[in-house]
Amino acid sequence: MNKVSFSRAVPVLTYERVVEQIEQAIVSGEITPGQHLPSERELMVQFSVSRPTVREALRVLQSLGLIASKPGSRSGPEVLSMSSEPLGRSFATMARIASLSLTELVQFRIVLESSACQLAAALRNGEQLEKMQNAVERMEAEVTNGSDSFNRADLDFHASIWEASHNDLLKVCGQAVSGSILNLMNERMERSADTAGAMRESLERDRAIYSAIASGDSVAAGDAARSAISRYFAEYLDEDGVRGLRALAPELA
């Protein structure tokens, strides 16, 4: 090889190496969730670095949702099991750093939620179905009351769908994007959807989704979800967004 190409001699930060080693130990299963890391003072001798360096590394791992440290604990920072929190946070910040339009978020939600409904129709068990039914009934009961409890029941309904999809990744991403949409709409405009009429519409659509899932009809469940979400958000989207929606839900055309 006569073409020696040198690469930038990037300095490796020592706290990064601490992060790497601990992360490696976690993902390789050398330390399992529930177990504890050595204390900061112990780590600083094992890594031969100072405490601030150890702490910076721990803070990073903490922000990644891998560990949690509690003052006074006799057993050092705890290794956590997978949580959706960091992923949700990444979604939320991405959504807010301006680059993501409402169109993108809504498209994404349609894709995820309709798929979850398809999966739920095929894989739901009795308990999950019962939860959905329960939530729908609560929505029916609360439709005349304040919108607060109605919305809670609505959220419960969707949560049980995610659950029934048997796909945690889908669930986490779907809930994260739903939350981001709520944030964005709350920031932009008054929630105009709290009228009795709007609630009645939501209820009707959720009922359609529920019966499709209950009957085990994947195709119908997916269609119902796509229809529900796209009708709900259609008025907030621009022309391109509507075109995208038509591509995702051709049955609505």
Added chain:
Amino acid sequence: MNKVSFSRAVPVLTYERVVEQIEQAIVSGEITPGQHLPSERELMVQFSVSRPTVREALRVLQSLGLIASKPGSRSGPEVLSMSSEPLGRSFATMARIASLSLTELVQFRIVLESSACQLAAALRNGEQLEKMQNAVERMEAEVTNGSDSFNRADLDFHASIWEASHNDLLKVCGQAVSGSILNLMNERMERSADTAGAMRESLERDRAIYSAIASGDSVAAGDAARSAISRYFAEYLDEDGVRGLRALAPELA
């Protein structure tokens, strides 16, 4: 309200408050990407905290992909624009912390990639179509050569699909999950897909996807993508996974 319910008086860590304030300044647009934060020493007087605290906060923001600090810079840490890196990292760690099965990842990829193909069929422009065609032609040319350049062309093809979907969220998540699947499969088994026959199959499927996108047929594009991915991974999934796949792609039944 006669029901006063006290909540846990959780101590607020000071570095967390520094993170919050800076994060708020970024997401609110008070500081825009490309601009610079004050130096650590400046921040420590503004927040009235010590430098280690400032540094821990900056490390967290850095791990979230919001800022980058460079030693020697006269202008302090730089505020970054949105990047997919932290999201991709979250995906990768989630996937590896054992909770995510290959089934979930593959389902998720099918959902995202088929949707991207549907969107691409409706929204692609000439330049993006050209890129896809170019990639397919390169795959055709390389199918007899080493698998390395073939795989690169394959990746380029898919990348241009993500691009043409006009949805960055879809793109970032899709690419992240694709990467995670690759990692997982590399860890678990030898890549058995590098034979000439497998490459030929891949090429055939990509060609089907391409022609559907080129003709603007969203439905066909989505079907082609679902079919391609599920056929490719079917052998690696368990029974439940296959059932889920059937729910997501009923047209294959």
Added chain:
DNA sequence: CCGGGTGAACTGGCCAGACCAGTGAACTTC
């Protein structure tokens, strides 16, 4: 007058040592 080299004034990376308010387990006391 202009250009290039030089050095001082920064930057972030890292360290040593210290104090504090909690926690929790061992220990003492009843």
Added chain:
DNA sequence: GAAGTTCACTGGTCTGGCCAGTTCACCCGG
């Protein structure tokens, strides 16, 4: 044996310092 106390140790924070690298203004030679 049970209840209360003590104390070692935890993480959170601060002070003060050193180092290597980057910048930029200044100065000197052309």
